[in-house]
Amino acid sequence: MTRRPTLLFWVGFFVILALLIVAPFALPEFWRRFLTEILIWGLLAMSSDILIGYTGMVSFGHSAFFGLGMYGAAAALLTTRPPSLWVAFVYGLLAAAVVAAFVAYFSTRLRDIYFAITTLIFSQIFYVIIFTWTEVTGGENGLTFSRPALAIPGLFSLPFTTLTLYWFVLAVLTVSYLVLRRITHSPFGMVLQSIRENEARTRAIGYPVERYKIVAVMLSGLFAGLAGVLYAIQNRFAAPDFVFFLVSGETVIYNVMGGIGTLVGPIVGAAAFLLLREALSRFLTEFYLIPVGIIFIAMVIFMPQGLLGFARRWLNR
Amino acid sequence: MLEQILIQTINGIVVGMILALVASGLTLIFGIMDVVNFAHGEFLMLGAYAGVIALAGTGSFWLALVIASLVVAALGAAIHVTTLRPLLGRDPLNTILATFGVSLVLQNYALWQFGPVPRKIEEPITGYFGLFYLEYPWYRLMIAVLSAAIIAALWLFLKYSTYGVWIRATTQDRVMAQAMGIPVPRVLTIVFAIGSGMAAASGVLFGPLVGVNHAMGLDWVLKAFIVVVVGGMGNLGGSIAAAIFISLMESYASLWVSPAQAIIVSFVVLILTLLIRPTGLFVPTPK
Amino acid sequence: MSAADHSEPLVRVEDIHTYYGKSHILHGVSLEVRRGEIVGLLGRNGVGKSTTLKAIMGLVHPTRGAVLLEGKSVGHLPAHRLARLGIGYVPEDRRIFRLLTVAENLRTGLDGRGVSEARKKELLDMVFDYFPVLAERRSQAGGTLSGGEQQMLAIARAMMLEPKIILLDEPTEGLMPRMVSQIRHIIHVLRREGVAVLLVEQNVPLTLETSERVYFMEKGAVRHHAPASELHADHEVVHKYLGV
Numbered sequence: 001m002t003r004r005p006t007l008l009f010w011v012g013f014f015v016i017l018a019l020l021i022v023a024p025f026a027l028p029e030f031w032r033r034f035l036t037e038i039l040i041w042g043l044l045a046m047s048s049d050i051l052i053g054y055t056g057m058v059s060f061g062h063s064a065f066f067g068l069g070m071y072g073a074a075a076a077l078l079t080t081r082p083p084s085l086w087v088a089f090v091y092g093l094l095a096a097a098v099v100a101a102f103v104a105y106f107s108t109r110l111r112d113i114y115f116a117i118t119t120l121i122f123s124q125i126f127y128v129i130i131f132t133w134t135e136v137t138g139g140e141n142g143l144t145f146s147r148p149a150l151a152i153p154g155l156f157s158l159p160f161t162t163l164t165l166y167w168f169v170l171a172v173l174t175v176s177y178l179v180l181r182r183i184t185h186s187p188f189g190m191v192l193q194s195i196r197e198n199e200a201r202t203r204a205i206g207y208p209v210e211r212y213k214i215v216a217v218m219l220s221g222l223f224a225g226l227a228g229v230l231y232a233i234q235n236r237f238a239a240p241d242f243v244f245f246l247v248s249g250e251t252v253i254y255n256v257m258g259g260i261g262t263l264v265g266p267i268v269g270a271a272a273f274l275l276l277r278e279a280l281s282r283f284l285t286e287f288y289l290i291p292v293g294i295i296f297i298a299m300v301i302f303m304p305q306g307l308l309g310f311a312r313r314w315l316n317r
Numbered sequence: 318m319l320e321q322i323l324i325q326t327i328n329g330i331v332v333g334m335i336l337a338l339v340a341s342g343l344t345l346i347f348g349i350m351d352v353v354n355f356a357h358g359e360f361l362m363l364g365a366y367a368g369v370i371a372l373a374g375t376g377s378f379w380l381a382l383v384i385a386s387l388v389v390a391a392l393g394a395a396i397h398v399t400t401l402r403p404l405l406g407r408d409p410l411n412t413i414l415a416t417f418g419v420s421l422v423l424q425n426y427a428l429w430q431f432g433p434v435p436r437k438i439e440e441p442i443t444g445y446f447g448l449f450y451l452e453y454p455w456y457r458l459m460i461a462v463l464s465a466a467i468i469a470a471l472w473l474f475l476k477y478s479t480y481g482v483w484i485r486a487t488t489q490d491r492v493m494a495q496a497m498g499i500p501v502p503r504v505l506t507i508v509f510a511i512g513s514g515m516a517a518a519s520g521v522l523f524g525p526l527v528g529v530n531h532a533m534g535l536d537w538v539l540k541a542f543i544v545v546v547v548g549g550m551g552n553l554g555g556s557i558a559a560a561i562f563i564s565l566m567e568s569y570a571s572l573w574v575s576p577a578q579a580i581i582v583s584f585v586v587l588i589l590t591l592l593i594r595p596t597g598l599f600v601p602t603p604k
Numbered sequence: 605m606s607a608a609d610h611s612e613p614l615v616r617v618e619d620i621h622t623y624y625g626k627s628h629i630l631h632g633v634s635l636e637v638r639r640g641e642i643v644g645l646l647g648r649n650g651v652g653k654s655t656t657l658k659a660i661m662g663l664v665h666p667t668r669g670a671v672l673l674e675g676k677s678v679g680h681l682p683a684h685r686l687a688r689l690g691i692g693y694v695p696e697d698r699r700i701f702r703l704l705t706v707a708e709n710l711r712t713g714l715d716g717r718g719v720s721e722a723r724k725k726e727l728l729d730m731v732f733d734y735f736p737v738l739a740e741r742r743s744q745a746g747g748t749l750s751g752g753e754q755q756m757l758a759i760a761r762a763m764m765l766e767p768k769i770i771l772l773d774e775p776t777e778g779l780m781p782r783m784v785s786q787i788r789h790i791i792h793v794l795r796r797e798g799v800a801v802l803l804v805e806q807n808v809p810l811t812l813e814t815s816e817r818v819y820f821m822e823k824g825a826v827r828h829h830a831p832a833s834e835l836h837a838d839h840e841v842v843h844k845y846l847g848v
Contacts, residue, residue: 052410058410058413106588106591106592107591110591110595112409112410113347113351113353113409113413114546114595116413117542117546118546118587118591120539120542121542121543121546121584121587124539125581128577128578128580128581128584131577132577132578245539249355249417249421252417253414253418256414287426287429289421289422289425290426290429292421293419293421293425294422296414296421297400297415297418297419297422300404300411300414301400301403301404301415304407304411479715479716482704482708482711482712482715483715483716485704486701486704486708489701489702489703489704490699490701492663492683493695493699493700493701494684494701495663495682495683495684495687496661496663496684496687496695497684497687497712497713497761497765498684498688498713498717499684499713500684500716501682501684502682
């Protein structure tokens, strides 16, 4: 049962979107790239919100989905001639989907904590495979490649500039947000939320809970993979560090800081965390992660609903 | 060939015992408190560093072992009281996040205080004994024996001491333990402290075998989690059996592949466990 | 002690409300139990009788209203403090520690409280006197006992702490009919020892026989209250609140 979104929401949405579109004009080069990175991590965080916020499954596996998306794109950009943006997307999403299916199959039958730990271990499995399979993945050093152009074969080819890449990423993020919003408001999304509220009851009503969970993991994994592809395109390298479980951990941090179950909350959380880290690293040159970590712990204890948690109801109308 | 297998068997048991020590603390914490302690590896790491400092200060490995364990146990208690007790009664997700945050802080603290260059702990017993054509270090055997001793001490503590009975009662039924007047929050803090202390001890014991650096916890926490899941969460005996089993498998595997790849063995064991017996390979079938 | 102290009930619950998530369970429950009194609490399944006991025990904290022990507000205290202040609890399903021995079950509440070994032995002997079958099984694991034996262990364990009041939640549930007289006997023992009892039961005759007063609950609140003597004759009231 979907309800018509309120006017206020759409006004807010377009205002923010407009601000984001013009923002880079006011910013120097470094900050434009930084903003692009924030958007990409925001997409990753948002993808994980499907599991954490809407289905109630804490996953530490997102680094696997993200990383495989990245490596998938790398594979495309290194093997196809000429390197095609769209093929990179296809390879990346496919890789992420396969990994998501694998993880989903083993993990979804497990409850809560076991699920969290198992997804973490799976992240590490992929990390080790990528790290040691040097011939294919470049091992420790990863892979480097060149950035493809925004092209429709036969029509035009436009190499990305920092500016146009930013807008491209913004467009992908915006569309992803709208799609995910649609999904969470659909009957499918309602079932996911019902699983979060009371899994036993949802099962008792007759829903095949495992299947819904598997789809949720795959959906989440796909968008995480999408973020991975974007990252590859932006930075032109793929490295095993991104598959390490710490990336998953940071993703969960973004979610909690921003407010789970809101879709935009995690994006805000990612922005807050990255900005905080950037700011602190300037003052404290090293070990800025110590105060960041302490702030995070304090938030978990005192502000578990996150920065946008108070707006959760409203954002989900 | 036979000698190699035998040597790997001993290696496997030695590493397995340390892993068992680490995993015991973790499974104790999980079994009683339902807390997934992400910072467990960091307690191991800090224990190793504390060992380095204590060794430099006292010149005795044994004193260093004891001091390091106590210091980190106290740290664990402090962390529990400040960050985990406020989360009692809340969704378990919160504790996972809090311990993850703690692990982040502790790791970077170590990096800040001690720098990125690995330190070394000298073995207390140098010297080898003849094992076939090889010379096998006494120290490694000592590690296995000590780990076993610590675990045995834990078992005795749980069985016979006041707090031990309280801990067992709290594990079985936390609500009724409270209704019986058992100060459950205090019990939980003590369990956390014990688990941390055990991790620290394993850090000191393992220190001489590898370098002591701020990231050493990461490898162990992962293995420990696998052991805990395979052994059955909260099942002390199961964790020990699983630790030895997995380490043996990895030791044998490293006869054929590189150690970095041998870890895949533990992943395979985990996957098989999840498929066949998700409650734990070494758990008796629930009645 | 002055007359005023005597009139202060041992336990008083005033208009407490509790929630379970969003569900409003107790809608303003008020009742009291005097020193040494046996009080019954009757009502259909699901009206909140167990929750009321849990609120007194501190296992559930009321969002509104007060729980008073000897006149002092204790509603905010954790359960283990209340246990040490003299509230004993015997829950539905007994919930003894299955993997601990009978002796460990009995002693664990006393440990670490500065109780001398001699006193612990005295209390153990007292309890074994009342429940000889437990003495026989003292080294056995709690989980190996029969249902009736577990019930006795649950009550004995609460008695070890020398409580001022014992909250009994459906002690006869799941027991064979001949064990009901055992429970009756135990309640008499408690009265003799001066321990107050708040008894939640489905077994109406047992409740009416042993209690001095009875409260009736419906939909999360106390609706009626009468001395047991009146209720022997008045079947209508019982019908109304229990649908029996």
